[in-house]
Amino acid sequence: MPTHYGQARKMTKPKSKSMMKPMMKPMMKPKSDLSVSQKKMMSQHKKHHTKKHLDEMTKLMKKGFSFKQSHDMTMKKVGK
Numbered sequence: 001m002p003t004h005y006g007q008a009r010k011m012t013k014p015k016s017k018s019m020m021k022p023m024m025k026p027m028m029k030p031k032s033d034l035s036v037s038q039k040k041m042m043s044q045h046k047k048h049h050t051k052k053h054l055d056e057m058t059k060l061m062k063k064g065f066s067f068k069q070s071h072d073m074t075m076k077k078v079g080k
Contacts, residue, residue, distance in 0.1 A: 024073065026064030034061055041067055053078050 034042065038061055046054055056078050060070035 024065070024069055027066045027069065028064040030064045031062060034058065038067060045071075049080055050078075053080060 042054065042058070045057075053074055056074045057067075057070045060073060061067065065073070
């Protein structure tokens with residue numbers, strides 16, 4: 001008998017939250033140093049955040065993530 005005639009399918013849950021949401025992809029190519037505009041934004045940003053937060057953001061931006069992407073990821077990982 002075909003499966004669409006009333007047999008219930010077993011639904012499985014993902015094992016972790018990381019399986020539910022795909023990882024963010026970098027918007028740009030990796031680079032060795034931040035651009036002038038990124039450095040300017042970071043200097044304004046450092047008034048509100050810790051050194052650990054800023055270091056993590058810098059590392060992600062050098063990998064190619066945008067300012068907003070790196071900030072969102074850092075807030076989840078490190079916090080303020």
